[in-house]
Amino acid sequence: MIRYPRHLAVAAACLALVGCESQQQGSPVASGSSSGTSTSTSADPGFTPTEDNQDPTKKIDGVLAIEYEGAQHVKPTERVAYDHKPPLGGAHDAVWAPCNGVVYKKAVRTENLVHSLEHGAVWLTYDPDKLDGDGVAALEKRVNGKPYTVLSPFPGQAEAVSVQSWGRQLQVAKADDKRIDQFIQATRANQYLTPEPGASCDQIDPDRFDQDNPPPFDPSDPGPGAIPVTGR
Amino acid sequence: MAAAVVVLLVGAAAGMLITLASVGSPEEAPGQDSIDVGFAQDMRVHHLQAITMAGMARDRSEDTEVRQLAFDIESTQLDQSGQLSGWLTVWGQPTLSPPDQPHMRWMAGAHTHADTSGVDLMPGMATSEELMKLRALKGTEFTVYFLQLMLRHHEGGLSMATYAADHARLGYVRNLAQKIASGQQAEVTLLTTMIKARGAQPLPG
Numbered sequence: 010m011i012r013y014p015r016h017l018a019v020a021a022a023c024l025a026l027v028g029c030e031s032q033q034q035g036s037p038v039a040s041g042s043s044s045g046t047s048t049s050t051s052a053d054p055g056f057t058p059t060e061d062n063q064d065p066t067k068k069i070d071g072v073l074a075i076e077y078e079g080a081q082h083v084k085p086t087e088r089v090a091y092d093h094k095p096p097l098g099g100a101h102d103a104v105w106a107p108c109n110g111v112v113y114k115k116a117v118r119t120e121n122l123v124h125s126l127e128h129g130a131v132w133l134t135y136d137p138d139k140l141d142g143d144g145v146a147a148l149e150k151r152v153n154g155k156p157y158t159v160l161s162p163f164p165g166q167a168e169a170v171s172v173q174s175w176g177r178q179l180q181v182a183k184a185d186d187k188r189i190d191q192f193i194q195a196t197r198a199n200q201y202l203t204p205e206p207g208a209s210c211d212q213i214d215p216d217r218f219d220q221d222n223p224p225p226f227d228p229s230d231p232g233p234g235a236i237p238v239t240g241r
Numbered sequence: 242m243a244a245a246v247v248v249l250l251v252g253a254a255a256g257m258l259i260t261l262a263s264v265g266s267p268e269e270a271p272g273q274d275s276i277d278v279g280f281a282q283d284m285r286v287h288h289l290q291a292i293t294m295a296g297m298a299r300d301r302s303e304d305t306e307v308r309q310l311a312f313d314i315e316s317t318q319l320d321q322s323g324q325l326s327g328w329l330t331v332w333g334q335p336t337l338s339p340p341d342q343p344h345m346r347w348m349a350g351a352h353t354h355a356d357t358s359g360v361d362l363m364p365g366m367a368t369s370e371e372l373m374k375l376r377a378l379k380g381t382e383f384t385v386y387f388l389q390l391m392l393r394h395h396e397g398g399l400s401m402a403t404y405a406a407d408h409a410r411l412g413y414v415r416n417l418a419q420k421i422a423s424g425q426q427a428e429v430t431l432l433t434t435m436i437k438a439r440g441a442q443p444l445p446g
Contacts, residue, residue, distance in 0.1 A: 052273075052335075052339035057334065057335045060333075109289065110369075151340050154286075154361070154366065154369070155286075155340060156286055156289045156337060158340075190339070190340050190341050194335060197340075198336055198337055200330060207323065209296075211292070211297075212297075221373060221377070
């Protein structure tokens, strides 16, 4: 008997106060929004790609930048005469290497991984002769479960660690160099630098590139029959 | 009487303005540490793994009903993932969370799965070893394990979707979060039924 008249009074007040409904909706939204401020991050927003900051790698010391033309495909039997070790773009196999947070323990065929770069992946590589187990574990932590990242050994590269996205590369001596995370933040699925933003990093054809039994790295010289890095 | 109504209306209008000022205008983009941004980044990563698993089942399962469900999940979550990355671009935020940032810290107020420090692997996510096992299986074993992993994946995403549906600032974010929560809740029932119909049980919790 007490509750009923009070309910009526609230309803009457709401009828008179036309703004009542939106105020009630606004209140929980405001409290939810303010509670989000406790989740601060360590990431520097200056390395996030935006329309005004399309290539944040310009703020990172030591990044190599080269423009390549995309969509130059070669056959699984062909090799490309790349201009850098590891390459950071150029002609590549028609089938990309799975790159959705994949850790390859053994070195794999380069021509497939260059296609992964074209899809927006960041490819981390290390020279197994220059990086110890702790260093490799630190790189694996950056890749495992992280979409649009992929890790593989690359024997014979100049530095212990190299990180590449399409047209960008950073080579460093140690796996804890803070520029690695800055480079990943700046380039991973960067919609301005990636030739094909939104393209898949999932396995397309296990007969051509099996994630669990990938075609191996070929350390030999590609030879005179190789396809130029700029394509045919 | 007319004067009293005018006073009430002016008071109501002032109240609306105060409310708007406290939550920001709808045009103001949510910031780096907001629930809206955290949800969009983490749900996108969560969705991308479901897309990976569903794509495998659509390619490889010999079970027509499972292939159809897999295509439904893959195409739905691919579109939703695109919406999430589109919002993040418009808001000037990373479409994937920075590499050194744990997941689910934006749910610090929820007191559920994640504490204030966040998690490396979100609830329901399959590990690299589980995905490798899925890739190695064939026939009915593959189909059943896919259904089991997808059921656990859907269940794991519910807490994030429900929290964002209740607490995100922007209406369109709350709406998609609500649709994800209700859609996946319905598919949890369907997946459970499909697993049992194939003589198996959900993975132990």
